[in-house]
């Protein structure tokens with residue numbers, strides 16, 4: 001049997017999830033210039049919110065999903081308002097912000113474990129009833145088709161937002177020079193808090209999609225985040241298209257290496273790729 | 289009317305006084321020159337007044353009313369101040385046009401969150417960019433402009449802010465004659481519209497032609513002040529410029 005079509009499909013699915021994390025991570029990074037390590041766990045919070053409302057409280061699944069997305073965004077916004085913004089105002093270094101976000105990540109992850117245990121949870125109740133699509137000798141579940149479409153839609157949305165709207169121009173100005181942005185009258189604190197909401201909500205979407213596809217557990221956030229960061233770095237920090245490209249390069253590298261080497265190496269592949277890029281193309285694919 | 293007054297302003301860098309107990313008054317509607325040798329604290333003064341640097345001590349009084357001892361960058365436009373930088377600072381990854389449009393964004397950002405810029409904003413941006421001969425370059429990234437074009441774009445961005453006081457830090461430095469003419473006219477037009485212009489400049493000829501009033505700084509202190517024709521005759525000013 002020819003495994004290549006299935007490997008390609010798996011790579012695209014992985015790339016789609018990574019691109020959601022990478023785009024939203026870099027959206028926040030670009031305006032704040034620090035690595036928000038809590039970003040991955042926000043994705044998982046999105047997933048657990050849907051789990052709670054849909055499976056424990058038996059709410060309508062679409063309402064639960066909407067709620068999960070908004071809730072992840074809201075937590076991101078709150079973190080900015082009560083922790084990151086005060087630190088920025090005090091001119092805390094990016095290292096301090098990074099350590100703060102590490103603390104937040106650990107705390108939120110522990111909270112998820114306490115509330116939901118470390119058991120693996122899946123959001124789709126009837127996994128066997130999922131429609132399976134055949135495509136070029138490979139197969140895709142309904143959820144996986146949705147993952148690919150959502151990744152495409154979100155990418156288009158973010159590109160339009162950044163390049164066509166007033167809000168997007170303000171975001172790009174802050175990315176370029178936040179001090180001058182302030183001086184010319186851009187309300188950077190407000191814009192950054194909206195970016196936290198938006199970025200965290202997109203992370204939430206990724207977590208929810210993963211919950212439907214393979215399931216979630218509280219500790220998954222870190223791994224997801226690291227994949228997102230690797231994608232951002234190999235794509236070229238600060239470049240939206242780069243983040244998406246990096247995500248797919250990573251997705252393909254991981255899945256195709258599995259073809260020849262043992263599955264245990266999967267996570268190592270991401271970091272080997274990262275090290276190769278840091279050594280030979282540290283500014284990433286898209287940046288000169 | 290005194291639009292801006294500073295009292296006993298001090299800024300130290302590792303023991304060196306960049307601005308040393310400086311007190312000045314800026315009159316509304318004038319073009320005010322600030323001259324002085326290299327390192328005399330001219331740029332530092334502007335940085336203090338626009339929140340780029342923190343004031344060590346002293347007061348700033350705006351419009352004969354508001355007294356403040358701390359200026360944050362985000363308050364600068366609110367107080368009606370704007371500036372250019374000695375080393376030009378643009379939004380490098382944005383187009384020439386977007387560098388102007390972003391300044392024109394509605395202050396109520398929520399209302400305009402997902403909106404495009406209105407025709408009205410485009411019209412203003414077009415007028416301003418035409419004034420500095422950059423309309424044809426509107427779709428280029430700022431980082432691809434020439435040195436002179438960059439300086440003009442930064443001035444254009446300041447114009448888009450509709451401020452009351454314009455701080456220009458050596459706006460003519462390194463420009464060709466044609467571009468100098470453009471900057472010269474912009475400054476005069478601002479004055480005609482009742483704006484206050486603070487001009488840091490080394491070219492004494494320009495100071496003579498443009499300024500209503502001049503402050504001479506040396507080692508962070510005020511060395512002399514007055515009308516250009518008077519100040520530029522003073523022995524200590526000539527000495528400060530020519531060296532002891």
Ligand SMILES: Nc1ncnc2c1ncn2[C@@H]1O[C@H](COP(=O)(O)OP(=O)(O)OP(=O)(O)O)[C@@H](O)[C@H]1O
Pocket residue numbers: 301304305306324325326327328329330331332333374
């Ligand atoms: N950020 C800084 N850190 C340390 N020292 C500084 C800083 N900015 C300025 N200085 C020092 O403060 C003094 C005043 O510098 P400033 O740039 O204000 O002078 P200036 O009058 O603008 O000179 P020029 O005509 O060369 O532009 C100088 O001795 C300079 O080295």
Ligand SMILES: [Mg+2]
Pocket residue numbers: 330331332374457
């Ligand atoms: Mg200077």
